[in-house]
Amino acid sequence: xxxxxxxxxxxxxxxxxxxDAFTSEEGFSGENRTELEAMYDKTLSxxxxxxxxxxxxxxxxxxxxxxxIGYKSDGIVSLNEFRYNTELTVGDTVEVYVESxxxxxxxxxxxxxxxxxxxxxxxxxxxxxxxxxxxxxIKCRTKGGMIVDVFGIEAFLPGSQIDxxxxxxxxxxxxxxxxxxxxxxxxxxxxxxxxxxxLIEAELEQQKKEIIAKLxxxxxxxxxxxxxxSYGVFIDLGGVxxxxxxxxxxxxxxxxxxxxxxxxxxxxxxxxxxxxxKKRIALGLKQLTPHPWDALDTEMKVGDNVKGRVxxxxxxxxxxxxxxxxxxxxxxSEMSWSQHLRSAQDFMKVGDEVEAQILTLDREERxxxxxxxxxxxxxxxxxxxxxxxxxxxxxxxxxxxxxxxFVEIEEGVxxxxxxSDLSWTxxxxxxxxxxxxxxxxxxxxxxxxxxxxxxxxxxxxxxENPWDVFETIFTTDSVHEGTIVEVFEKGAVIALPYxxxxxxxxxxxxxxxxxxAKIDEKLSFKVIEFSKAAKRIILSHSRTFEDVxxxxxxxxxKEVAKTTKKxxxxxxxxxxxxxxxxxxxxxxxxxxxxxxxxxxx
Numbered sequence: 001x002x003x004x005x006x007x008x009x010x011x012x013x014x015x016x017x018x019x020d021a022f023t024s025e026e027g028f029s030g031e032n033r034t035e036l037e038a039m040y041d042k043t044l045s046x047x048x049x050x051x052x053x054x055x056x057x058x059x060x061x062x063x064x065x066x067x068x069i070g071y072k073s074d075g076i077v078s079l080n081e082f083r084y085n086t087e088l089t090v091g092d093t094v095e096v097y098v099e100s101x102x103x104x105x106x107x108x109x110x111x112x113x114x115x116x117x118x119x120x121x122x123x124x125x126x127x128x129x130x131x132x133x134x135x136x137x138i139k140c141r142t143k144g145g146m147i148v149d150v151f152g153i154e155a156f157l158p159g160s161q162i163d164x165x166x167x168x169x170x171x172x173x174x175x176x177x178x179x180x181x182x183x184x185x186x187x188x189x190x191x192x193x194x195x196x197x198x199l200i201e202a203e204l205e206q207q208k209k210e211i212i213a214k215l216x217x218x219x220x221x222x223x224x225x226x227x228x229x230s231y232g233v234f235i236d237l238g239g240v241x242x243x244x245x246x247x248x249x250x251x252x253x254x255x256x257x258x259x260x261x262x263x264x265x266x267x268x269x270x271x272x273x274x275x276x277x278k279k280r281i282a283l284g285l286k287q288l289t290p291h292p293w294d295a296l297d298t299e300m301k302v303g304d305n306v307k308g309r310v311x312x313x314x315x316x317x318x319x320x321x322x323x324x325x326x327x328x329x330x331x332x333s334e335m336s337w338s339q340h341l342r343s344a345q346d347f348m349k350v351g352d353e354v355e356a357q358i359l360t361l362d363r364e365e366r367x368x369x370x371x372x373x374x375x376x377x378x379x380x381x382x383x384x385x386x387x388x389x390x391x392x393x394x395x396x397x398x399x400x401x402x403x404x405x406f407v408e409i410e411e412g413v414x415x416x417x418x419x420s421d422l423s424w425t426x427x428x429x430x431x432x433x434x435x436x437x438x439x440x441x442x443x444x445x446x447x448x449x450x451x452x453x454x455x456x457x458x459x460x461x462x463x464e465n466p467w468d469v470f471e472t473i474f475t476t477d478s479v480h481e482g483t484i485v486e487v488f489e490k491g492a493v494i495a496l497p498y499x500x501x502x503x504x505x506x507x508x509x510x511x512x513x514x515x516x517a518k519i520d521e522k523l524s525f526k527v528i529e530f531s532k533a534a535k536r537i538i539l540s541h542s543r544t545f546e547d548v549x550x551x552x553x554x555x556x557x558k559e560v561a562k563t564t565k566k567x568x569x570x571x572x573x574x575x576x577x578x579x580x581x582x583x584x585x586x587x588x589x590x591x592x593x594x595x596x597x598x599x600x601x
Contacts, residue, residue, distance in 0.1 A: 060089075060090060065078075065081075073102075097111045145160075163197055179196065181198040223268075228261065231246055232257060249261070249285050252325050271284075292326045296363070311327065315332070316331060320370060335348075336373050357371050387409065387448065394442055395443050416456060419431060421461065424467065466500070467532045470498065477526060479524050482522070483521070502525065504538070
């Protein structure tokens with residue numbers, strides 16, 4: 001009872017305690033808590049990520065070093081990063097790089113190795129930012145240049161940056177200490193590029209600045225072709241180089257700049273743009289002449305025929321230049337009246353001179369579409385007279401489907417031969433069994449669908465329907481010799497004379513010895529069903545001998561019945577004669593007796 005009372009008292013006490021306040025405020029009011037948090041934060045250092053700071057080693061083990069940087073949590077660094085310092089001990093001050101204030105586990109992430117590297121990188125970065133001149137020791141040659149030791153970092157000195165003049169012998173620079181400028185730093189791959197040429201060019205750069213300061217966009221200058229590349233032409237404007245991009249050489253298409261200019265050629269160019277920082281000047285040559293579309297004949301309109309040269313080919317069409325800088329597209333669908341999918345390369349190639357008709361013309365958008373099939377008569381004009389129903393033609397097989405053969409009688413005139421119209425006698429499962437793509441085939445026009453530009457064609461209609469003749473040959477119960485050409489679960493296909501095929505079910509393929517007939521066997525078959533409408537002949541081999549047996553049995557039964565009938569008649573006749581004789585004798589005896597009795601009286 002005492003224990004129970006104690007339990008009751010505890011439960012009451014628990015019920016009265018304000019657990020929410022205890023949990024949320026931990027015994028402090030909101031105002032006090034804020035003050036305490038602010039005081040605690042002041043005791044901690046402000047740490048920024050991606051910076052190098054000093055920290056103190058507070059503990060070590062065989063794998064890790066715990067470092068305090070005055071932050072709310074300590075960082076852990078792998079002991080491998082201190083392999084160079086075998087005398088490291090607790091209390092030592094070390095430099096560390098703050099990678100992250102808090103990872104997924106809430107841990108401060110530090111790196112000593114990165115901190116050591118970044119101190120050197122800081123000096124290199126400072127040299128780049130402040131455009132400082134630094135000294136470096138050329139260690140050795142490498143592919144495309146030299147390796148230079150700068151602040152303990154291996155920097156790359158490109159061969160083009162050693163001097164303003166091309167260098168033939170790089171070995172003479174190995175082992176020398178020279179002045180350089182840092183020109184590029186790749187932080188991702190930790191690559192530094194330096195230049196000695198930049199120091200020599202400093203004076204030249206000053207001269208370029210003075211020249212560039214006088215340049216204006218749209219200004220026309222005379223220059224000399226200095227270099228020709230696949231992407232453009234470099235022009236010397238008198239101490240300053242400018243580039244004419246290949247697209248700014250001509251309004252027309254240019255395969256290579258050498259088609260337009262040559263080395264040392266003097267020509268006038270227009271300044272399109274320039275960059276004061278990069279010292280690059282964009283020049284133009286075509287801009288000195290009016291745009292060809294602006295000079296296009298104002299009388300030119302849709303429906304006109306034009307001549308041009310194919311300059312670009314694509315699967316979907318060809319671009320034809322009808323004047324320098326004025327191009328039109330001939331879509332592949334406008335190259336032929338044929339509806340078969342083909343590539344534009346099947347009709348023309350780059351450099352071809354072609355004549356075409358203007359289909360669309362948009363001077364504002366500077367677009368034009370052309371067609372060459374329009375120069376030919378549409379083959380479907382007057383199709384009813386040229387390919388009348390029941391007319392015969394030769395077509396070329398273009399494609400197969402499960403239901404028939406697509407053919408082309410002439411370019412732009414297509415037709416379909418349904419699989420049922422290929423043969424009167426042969427059951428074709430797929431058109432590939434009957435013909436092949438690219439082959440010629442004789443056809444008869446069955447129907448004209450002008451709206452869909454398609455003809456319904458037939459091949460078997462070239463011949464008379466042989467089933468009219470078969471009806472008189474393969475009459476019911478007639479017997480014919482046939483060869484089994486195909487056997488499957490439901491029966492077999494039998495090749496009969498005149499190229500016709502019949503069908504027999506498994507029970508009609510049983511031979512006289514009880515075994516089933518096999519493929520390639522030549523046997524006699526009886527026609528048990530003939531259907532002209534369905535073009536079907538049902539055969540039976542079993543019936544050829546079964547019917548004979550039945551006939552023989554029937555004949556025997558008839559003979560026995562006949563013999564029995566004769567015997568019965570003979571017996572009957574015999575019985576009838578005997579009976580009559582007996583009656584005559586009895587009558588005579590009776591008469592005799594009667595006469596005798598009369599005499600006695």
